[in-house]
Amino acid sequence: MMSDTRECIIGLEVHAQLMTRSKIFCGCEVASDAEPNTLTCPVCLGLPGALPVLNRRAVELTARLGLALGCRVNTRSVMARKHYAYPDLPKGYQITQYAQPLCEGGGLTITTSTGERRIGIARIHIEDDAGKSVHGENGSLIDLNRCGVPLAEIVTEPALRHPAEARAWLRELHLLLVRLGICDGNMELGSLRCDVNVSLRLRGESTLGPKTEIKNLNSFRNVERALEREIARQEGILKSGGCVVSETLLWDAAAGEVLPLRSKEGSHDYRYFPEPDLPPIVVEEMLLQRLVKEMPELPAACRNRLRSEYDLDKQAARLIADDAGLTVYFETLCAAGVEPTRALRWLRGEILHRLGGCEITTFGVSPTALAELLELEATERITTTSAVRILDWMLTEGGCAGDGLRALDLESIAAGAHLDELVQRTLADHPHKVERYRSGERRLFGFFMGCVMTASSGRANPTELRRLLAIHLD
Secondary structure (H helix, E strand, C coil): CCCCCEEEEEEEEEEEECCCCCCCCCCCCCCCCCCCCCCCCCCCCCCCCCCCCCCCCHHHHHHHHHHHHCEECCEEEEEEECCCCCCCCCCCCEECCCCCCCCEECCCEEEEEEEEEEEEEEEEEEEECCEEEEEEEEEEECCCCCCCEEEEEEECCEEECCCCCCHHHHHHHHHHHHHCCCCCCCCCCEEEEEEEEEEEECCCCCCCCCCCCEEECHHHHHHHHHHHHHHHHHHHHHHCCCCCCCEEEEEEEECCEEEEEEEEHHHHHHCCCEEECCCCCCCCCCHHHHHHHHCCHHHHHHHHHHHHHHHHHHHHHHHHHHHHHHHHHHHHHHHHHCCCHHHHHHHHHHHHHHHHCCCHHHHHCCHHHHHHHHHHHHHCCCHHHHHHHHHHHHHHHHHCCCHHCCCCCCCCCCCCHHHHHHHHHHHHHHHHHHHHHHHCCHHHHHHHHHHHHHHCCCCECCHHHHHHHHHCCC
C-alpha cells in the first residue's frame, strides 16, 4: 500500500503487431505457426548488401490508428536506426522512428472509479520487430521468423496514476486495435506486448522521480500485478531512506516478483540516426481522407449510441458495444421487433451462456430466428421455460421456433379447467402456507406460482396463472 504522501506516475509503451501479409521491409510472410527460421531472407536477417523497402500497408494501418485516437498524422516522418546488441537482433540495430514519428498527440478515454479520464498519447511510430529467444534446460535457441514483423508502438504520456488505470487503458486500446483490424490482439502469442514505466514522487512535486521499466508484459492482469509489486518495492526503498535505481526489469508472473534485467538505457545509448537506406515517409492528404471515410464506428461512440437509441445502462451498453458481432446481433433482434430489454436479457443470459466464450457469429440460431422465438414468449404463447427448451431444440435440430413448438408440444396452458385444476390442487397440497398467505405473508404468492409452474412442466400461462391464484387465495 502506497503512503498518502506519494503518488505514482505510470506510462505505457505498447507494441502492436500489424496485420500485414508480409514483413515491414521485405516480402517474407508473417505467420506465428511456421517452423523456426523458415520465414527469413537477407533483408530481415540484415545481411550485407540487402536493402529494405517499406511496406505501405504498415503505414496505412498505423495512420488509421492515429486518426482513431485523435492524433496528428504527420505528412512527413523519418525512419531511424536504434542500435543495441541482443542475440535475436541480427542486424545489431532496429529500424524505428525517433525524432519524427508518424503520429503525435491524441488520447484515449477510460472509465475509472472516479469517472472518465482521457489519457494523452505522446507518439505512435512504426518499427520492425526482433526475433525470439527460446530458453530451455539445455540452453537458449533463437527463432528469427519474427525479425522484421511490422509493429506500431503506442507511447502514452506519463499520466496514469494507478495500476488499475493502466489495465483499463490497455484493455480499451486492445479493443480499439481489434475493432479497427490493425492487430489481432493475441497477447499470449505476443501480437500485443506492453512495457510499463513507473516512478514515485511526493504529492505536489512536478518533477519525475527515477523510473523503472518492466518489459514485455503479456496480459492485462500481469500489467496490473507487475505495477502493484513494483510500486510497493519502490515505496519500501524510499521509506527506508534508500534511492530507487533507474533500471529495466522483468516480471516473473509465477513468483509475483520483478527481477532486474539491466541498467536503464537513455536515448544516447541507442545512437539514433536517420536510416540511410529509406527515404522519408510522405503521407498524402488523399490517403488520410480515405482512411477517415473507411473508419468503422468506434467502441466509445457505439456505447453512447446504444445508450441513446435503446435506453441501455452503461454496463449493458459496454457489453453489447465492445463486441462488434454482438452489436449486429442485438440490433438485428431489435429491428425484428424484439424489445431491447428482452433482447438484452436473453443475450446476457441464455445466449452468452451457450456460447461459452465463442464468437456470436458461430451461434447456431440467427437473430431473425431468435426474434421469432422471443415473439412467442412475449405474446405468452409459450413460457420462458418453454422458450429455453425450444432454443436448445433449435440449436440441435436446426429448425425454426414454430417447428420446435410443435415438436415439443409446449403451447402454454392458458385459461381452462386444466389450469384451474392445477391451481386448486396446489393450494390443497399446502393448506398451512395458504393460511400464512391469508394472514399477511404475501411473499408466498411466488411460492405458489413456482409450484404450479412445476406441476405444468413450465407451460402455465403466467398472466392467467396470477389471475387464478389471486382469485383462489384472496
